[in-house]
Amino acid sequence: MDEEAVEVDHSVTSMQEGHEATCWGCGLRLLLTAYAPIFKCGWCGAITQQNQTSRKPDSVCFSHWRCVRDRSLVAILLFFMFFVISGGVWAVYPVVFSISYFCGVFHCIVTAILSIITISSFFLASFSSAGAPTNILWGSYPVIGKNGLENYTFCAYCTKPKPPRAHHCRSCKMCVMDMDHHCPFIGNCVGAANHRFFVAFLISIVISCSYILVMTIYAGFRVWPPLKLRTLVAYGLNSTSALSLVKEITAAFASSAFLLSARGLLLVYLAFASLSVEIGISVLLWQQLSFIYEGNTYINSVTSPNAVHGERGWQNILRFFGCPHSVFRILLGPTNGGKSQNNSNSKLL
Ligand SMILES: [Zn+2]
Ligand SMILES: [Zn+2]
Ligand SMILES: [Zn+2]
Structure with a gap:
């Protein structure tokens, strides 16, 4: 008890008699000199945090809803990826093989590589641990040591x-580093x-969607023989008004065997779907890379927008993608990695 009293005095040498609290x-x-909610x-x-009590676990309904939502969205996303890959192969490959055998084999290899990278990065991001904190001894000052829990919260x-x-x-239901x-x-x-796998997944989706968009547009024009540009221009030149030109275009589309075929419909759908997914994921990827560049995370930018999160710069991007230290030094010169420590919690004091 005497030893503990000594340690209490040591830890509060700058404090006067006042409010008593337990770490x-x-x-x-x-x-403490006075009551402070956080010290x-x-x-x-x-x-x-003095008034903090242990939280009740979430209700069964809440946990079930989140579990069902996550599993449903993962299943839908997996189904969509397999649908786009198999549908794209079915709709586009007759066209590329009709150009030449070499062209067909080349696009088979490109499709296989993009599919493997996208699906494997998805599985790695989805099923690997996001980063649980290491277990640390706590509750007793002799085993903690001086500054053993620096800026830890409960x-x-x-x-x-x-x-x-x-x-x-x-x-x-866990803390995530x-x-x-x-x-x-x-x-x-x-x-x-798993942050690196997640960003790799976003990059592979953007590249894959660009490839799908180009290939579906190309295949669409190759298998659209009823719609001839020259015919349309001739219709336009012979017509007396823009209205008649629109009517002729609509008639040409309606009579097109392309639009009536399943392959044609799938090509149109894949082109629009890949374009919209690409735009959405590009925005998300840009946001992710911006946060990495700033040495910040999305949740920190929301919970403590004014806190200083560390050094910003390209070294954060290189470090994130595991750039070897030798290349790192050549590209950016010596940097002070120690500055990237997050001291956002210290503002609480
Ligand atoms: Zn303590
Ligand atoms: Zn989570
Ligand atoms: Zn937790």
Whole structure:
């Protein structure tokens, strides 16, 4: 008890007699000058929120709904990817093989590579752990040591220490290191361990959609013999008004065997679907790369928009994609990696 009292005094040397509180991290009783809802322990560095109590687990309905939503969206996305790959192969490949055998084989190889990269990055992002914090001993000051829980907070859901850059996800029911957001389309959090796979998945979708768009437009024009541009121009020149030109175009479309065929409909659908998916995913990818460049995450930008999150620059992008350190130094010169520490929690004090 005497030893503990010494340690309490040591940790609060700058404090005067006042409000007494207990640090959750090391269990020491601290003397605060006045009541403070949030304070930092001078010994272990843990941040205590005084009125925080352990949270009740989410209701069964809530957990079930999130689980069903995530699994449904993952199943729909997987089905859509297989539908686009198989439908695209069925609709486009007769055209490319009709050009030449070499052209057909070349596009088979390109399709196989894009499909394997997209599906494997999806599975890696979806089914690998997003990054659980390492278990750390806590609750007793001799085992913690000085600054052993620097800027740690207490997760009221997990009832254990939460590292400075971690957030709790109620869908995954765990704390996630460097959590960016919970993505229902992969049914998983995007965090420190799978963020690279998630961005690789977005990049592969953008490239694949561009390829699908080009190939479907090309195949559409190749298998659209009833619609002749020259015929349309001739109709236009002979017509007396724009209305008659529109009527002729509509008639040409309506009589087109292309639009009446399943292959034609699928080509039109794939072209529009790939274009809209590409636009949406490009915006998401741009947002992700911007946050990585700034050394920030989406959830941090929402929860603490004014906090300083670290050094911004291209070194963050290179570090994110695992650029070898030698190449890293050649491209950017020596950098101070230590500046990237997140001190957002210190503003609480
Ligand atoms: Zn402490
Ligand atoms: Zn937690
Ligand atoms: Zn999650």
